[in-house]
Amino acid sequence: MSDTNSLLVDATTRIFQDLCDPQTINATKDDGWKVELWTALEEAGLSLAWVPEESGGSGASLADGFDVLAVSGRFAVPVPLAETLVAGWLLASAGLKCPVGAMTVAPSRLRDRINIGDDGKLSGRALGIAFASSVETLVVLAKRNGENHVVLVATKDCTILGAPGLAGDGRDAVTFDGVVPIGIGPLAQGLSSNSLALMGAAARAVQIGGGLQAILTLATDYAQERVAFGKPISKFQAVQHNLAKLAGETAAAVAAASSAADTIQTMDTFNDSVFFETAAAKIRAGEAAGQGAAIAHQVYGAIGFTEEHILHRFTQRLWGWRDDFGNESEWAVQLGEFVAKGGADDLWPLLASR
């Protein structure tokens, strides 16, 4: 980690500590804190970290952006920071100007397709779009005559069917039929139709790693405070072993995600290495999210199952993040087909190449 990088992580951490404390947010009834948090993130240049300075962003490196996302995971971020980062990255890659404010991206599911007709209007539908109801702009990866384009769309022009998603952040169905884009540009060379899914998947894997680190710390601390049968429950071997397993799942998610992020930031194009590493990271981080959340809840017992307790802020997002930009099963089928095509004897060289 470079010095500038750790400064950025420190700054991000401070903003989240001050304005996104899970305990405070959980007890608050209104949404006023969201505006304050978002303003602070914007003013610090974090929301457009992946947009070059000349296009209105802060021009941070991909590595810096992923580190910011890891911090956001540790605070179970309830605002579209990852979505805006990825949207900005996609816009910048097509040379489009970035609007102000929060954004989200579409499609998220691997099988959703959006097309641009000869009349320049969009068609198609995308499900599970995070925060679509609460942002003004959507950045869409769409096809015109087989060519990939990045399209800027106003959410008010789309038909949005709101759904809360697991954590209440919104995982909305967006219908694009007849929508006229605000801006359009060809996708950069080196990127292809699955590049948005890969970038989103890497972002979510990194956030999952952060979220798991947070619940590992929470559950470890709680086990040492909570007394039952006359001693802290951390003294029971069954509890210790559960927490050791949670540490293992956390480690796997963090390692896989940072490896994928590292691959994306060191490759010139979204090549097979980016696909392999990112698919693997989303699969493994997703598996870890499920197993890790279950253990954290088991350690907390009934109190962790209440609305009042903050644990659900993390676990519900961990569950939700598994489904964004391809779930474990979807990526595993793609990765398995990729490996099968290469054949048994090419598997080890593939693994060893990373």
Added chain:
Amino acid sequence: MSQAIHFDPIRLPPEAEELRIEVRTFLAEEIANGGFDPQLTIMKSGFDRAFSKRVGAKGWIGMTWPKKYGGQERSFLERYVVTEEFRVHNAPITAHFTADRQSGPVLLKYAPEHIKLDVVPAITRGECCFCIGMSEPNSGSDLFAASTRATSTEGGYLINGTKLWTSNAHNSDYMIGLFRTSVPTKDNRRHGLTQFLVALKQPGITINPVRNMAGKHEFNEVVFDDLFIPEDHVLGEVDGAWKQATSELAYERSGPERFLETYYVLTELVRVLGQNPDARAAEGIGRLVAQVHTLRRMSVSVNGMLQAGKEPVLEGSIVKDVGTIWEQALPAKARDLAAFVDAEPGNRAAFDELLQFATTIAPKLTIQGGTTEVLRGIIARGLGLR
């Protein structure tokens, strides 16, 4: 927990990748000219002194050790590449691997100079096989219950007692043994054990085979009857062996051998499922590949952090815990995924043979070198729970 779990995304350096090509060429030639048979190495025995000598001649045993003692002073990441390529190609490394991983580093750290100069270069030449004398009939996971005695006598010690589950003792030249030199103290039950270098081919030692359930002779019972060990064969502090175990553990726990022992099952699974697997099979392969890739990235990361002078002790233990659980579960998952594959055509029969073998040896994977239960206790301590 004060320290976050951390895995630097370390890549193997160019010199390690150049070495990989050299190692693969060597292994391909060995297989082609009958130097070793991978299938036999898996199912029969990995002990082959002649092969170990050829590896030693390449400079690939003790390759991180000082040149003064026959080493090459290469990095741990270069050693990593050699280790993983040998594992994946099922090369017969039993005659040198224990010394390469554990015994050599212990000698370099604790043996007197004349013994280092005598024994360590022989290890690097592949001429010197080591076993580990820790477990006893009443001391397995509970290492500090060891009761084989080393009684002080003129010029050295007399050893009496029995070691058990000693892998490869019948083939070894030396053991690094853990013996009781004093009774434990009231406030420290770990006190009183001492490490010794034991030359095995001498009177006073009886080695009896203990066959395992896969039909192999790996385990042994090693009985000591008034065996004399000279003073200069004490390794480190008398009564203080418990202080010596910790520093090398991150290396010992985090290597590729901690998740690749049944890797051949995955290779043959991909072969048996063919180039166009259905969605169920593809998903299964995809998940297994994602899991093993993640383990390897964790393992490389720990070794890279060690090379950089960091001390990822918690991360190292986690690699072994998650890794051994994975390599143990792999045969069962492969069995499920191959359930609908016909015997003909294809490699179903060959796959089944390896699968049955892997199923049979799977139970040992979470026992050898420290059980899952012990390991999770260590991780819990790392988390601050103990």
